[in-house]
Amino acid sequence: MTAAFAYDALQYPALIFPQMHPSRLAAIGRLHGLASASPIHCRLLEVGCGDGLQLLSLALAYPQAQFVGVDMSQTAIARGEAMRQQLGLTNLQLHAADVCQWECGAAPFDYIVAHGFFSWVPVSVQDTLLALCQRMLTASGIAYISYNALPGCHLRRMMWDMLRQHTSSINEPSQKIVQARELLAWLQVSVTTKTPYADVVRHEAQDLLDKTESAVFYHDDLAELNLPYSITDFAARAHAHGLSFLAEAEYHDSSGASLPDHTAASLAQLATGDVIRREQYLDYLKGRRFRQTLLCRQEVAIVRPAQADAVLQMQAAGHLHEDTAFVDTAIGKAHPGLRRFCASGGAALTTPNALVASVLTTIGNAFPCALSVDTLLQQHLATTQSGSNPREEQHEEQHENPQAIRGTLCKALLIAFEYGLLTLHVDAPAFANSPSEYPCLNPLSRVQLENGQDMLTSLRPSMVRLDSQLGLELVKLLDGKRDRAALLQALVERMQEFAVVGADGKESIQTSEWWQDHLAGQLESGLQLACKMALLDA
Numbered sequence: 221m222t223a224a225f226a227y228d229a230l231q232y233p234a235l236i237f238p239q240m241h242p243s244r245l246a247a248i249g250r251l252h253g254l255a256s257a258s259p260i261h262c263r264l265l266e267v268g269c270g271d272g273l274q275l276l277s278l279a280l281a282y283p284q285a286q287f288v289g290v291d292m293s294q295t296a297i298a299r300g301e302a303m304r305q306q307l308g309l310t311n312l313q314l315h316a317a318d319v320c321q322w323e324c325g326a327a328p329f330d331y332i333v334a335h336g337f338f339s340w341v342p343v344s345v346q347d348t349l350l351a352l353c354q355r356m357l358t359a360s361g362i363a364y365i366s367y368n369a370l371p372g373c374h375l376r377r378m379m380w381d382m383l384r385q386h387t388s389s390i391n392e393p394s395q396k397i398v399q400a401r402e403l404l405a406w407l408q409v410s411v412t413t414k415t416p417y418a419d420v421v422r423h424e425a426q427d428l429l430d431k432t433e434s435a436v437f438y439h440d441d442l443a444e445l446n447l448p449y450s451i452t453d454f455a456a457r458a459h460a461h462g463l464s465f466l467a468e469a470e471y472h473d474s475s476g477a478s479l480p481d482h483t484a485a486s487l488a489q490l491a492t493g494d495v496i497r498r499e500q501y502l503d504y505l506k507g508r509r510f511r512q513t514l515l516c517r518q519e520v521a522i523v524r525p526a527q528a529d530a531v532l533q534m535q536a537a538g539h540l541h542e543d544t545a546f547v548d549t550a551i552g553k554a555h556p557g558l559r560r561f562c563a564s565g566g567a568a569l570t571t572p573n574a575l576v577a578s579v580l581t582t583i584g585n586a587f588p589c590a591l592s593v594d595t596l597l598q599q600h601l602a603t604t605q606s607g608s609n610p611r612e613e614q615h616e617e618q619h620e621n622p623q624a625i626r627g628t629l630c631k632a633l634l635i636a637f638e639y640g641l642l643t644l645h646v647d648a649p650a651f652a653n654s655p656s657e658y659p660c661l662n663p664l665s666r667v668q669l670e671n672g673q674d675m676l677t678s679l680r681p682s683m684v685r686l687d688s689q690l691g692l693e694l695v696k697l698l699d700g701k702r703d704r705a706a707l708l709q710a711l712v713e714r715m716q717e718f719a720v721v722g723a724d725g726k727e728s729i730q731t732s733e734w735w736q737d738h739l740a741g742q743l744e745s746g747l748q749l750a751c752k753m754a755l756l757d758a
């Protein structure tokens with residue numbers, strides 16, 4: 221069975237990968253001295269784009285930019301093409317073709333991205349992709365290529381081999397999945413020895429059994445071809461095609477922030493100043509399994525370390541909060557001058573600087589919106605000059621000159637980015653941060669609802685599942701033509717069709733008066749939630 225046939229036989233779920241968004245790729249490029257294109261005017265190619273969901277959301281967000289997708293699955297491209305037509309997009313082209321046979325035209329691309337592709341195609345197709353990047357990237361262009369990584373995938377490869385052998389005689393996808401899961405379940409209970417091997421097998425089997433999305437399990441773990449690479453080998457392949465390692469798309473993956481000081485010091489010694497060696501030894505430490513590597517043309521002078529000044533022209537977004545229970549371990553109690561900020565995944569940053577703390581608080585409160593760093597700085601300078609921020613008056617930085625304050629802020633935000641507390645963007649996508657008088661659901665989500673999909677694409681972009689009937693009915697009504705009164709009335713009419721489960725567990729249909737009372741207080745919070753999910757047009 222060929223790869224393309226497999227993707228036609230069983231649909232791969234359409235997903236969004238925010239880490240390959242051009243606003244984020246541009247930010248990383250500019251931090252390292254590249255004149256990376258703004259997503260507003262860029263040309264972006266996605267290879268192995270599936271049904272092109274990512275491209276559809278980009279084409280809507282940036283109408284003056286050009287987007288192109290190619291995928292060998294006819295059915296996936298047909299789904300994407302139907303959505304493109306529903307949305308009336310003219311800045312997106314989707315091609316059903318083998319990338320090796322495909323004529324991409326003469327115009328170069330600012331970004332070439334391929335997610336979930338490289339490890340699952342033959343070496344010759346990998347070479348085609350790398351050659352395409354070398355040939356078609358603009359002078360400051362960036363390629364994003366994700367792949368399974370070694371050494372972490374050595375462990376997973378052991379499972380892949382067993383699954384492949386066990387299911388080799390089965391062609392039908394659903395039977396293959398059942399058979400594979402049976403083997404995993406059997407291994408789980410039957411490998412009972414107390415050995416490192418048994419621990420690994422049980423852990424890996426559980427991890428694979430936890431994959432609820434059967435199509436992902438089938439394509440990612442039961443594929444005939446699955447080729448993991450170490451960063452050293454991947455960088456060498458890229459080098460042979462005239463491409464250099466720029467950074468990881470999940471920038472904080474390269475951070476040594478979680479390492480003890482002595483490990484960070486020995487890592488630096490092993491790296492001997494070479495960025496690939498550092499990445500490689502870090503992977504040995506972390507057992508990395510997946511990489512999302514950014515490449516640029518070899519002739520580009522990459523600035524290292526990243527330039528903090530570049531942050532000023534960017535926007536920052538972060539789902540972070542202050543740890544108000546923070547205790548300084550050095551003194552065993554809260555430190556009046558030190559404040560700690562945390563984000564999901566354990567990222568944390570402690571700062572003695574009131575300006576930095578105030579900016580991080582503002583960024584956290586505004587999430588998911590990305591805020592202009594320059595505007596944040598100007599606001600701070602205006603507040604300190606007018607003396608209207610009593611908390612900051614006690615701190616030294618008010619005596620610093622604006623240039624020093626700017627330097628402090630940019631440096632701190634760069635560190636927060638390196639640690640994974642926030643993301644940096646160039647021309648981040650726009651969406652409503654508070655509901656307008658006539659709230660409007662974004663067109664892609666509207667089409668997804670019309671097509672009966674339950675996963676919506678937000679404008680961040682990300683995938684959002686609305687798990688309540690009320691939420692679903694509310695967003696369906698957000699057509700930009702209804703004010704609050706009209707929304708409430710329409711929502712009351714819709715909700716009368718649905719039974720309500722009472723405290724006694726019994727279902728009943730409620731009157732319009734009941735719904736009116738029930739919903740009056742919930743409408744505004746529902747609209748606020750839709751904004752927090754980045755579902756509404758700006």
Ligand SMILES: C[S@@+](CC[C@H](N)C(=O)[O-])C[C@H]1O[C@@H](n2cnc3c(N)ncnc32)[C@H](O)[C@@H]1O
Binds near residue numbers: 232235318320
């Ligand atoms: C694992 S899926 C990833 C889809 C999407 N990029 C994602 O990450 O959700 C791999 C995709 O690559 C496509 N593909 C495989 N070989 C290809 C080739 N030679 N040319 C173009 N597309 C190919 C498949 O059809 C499939 O849609």
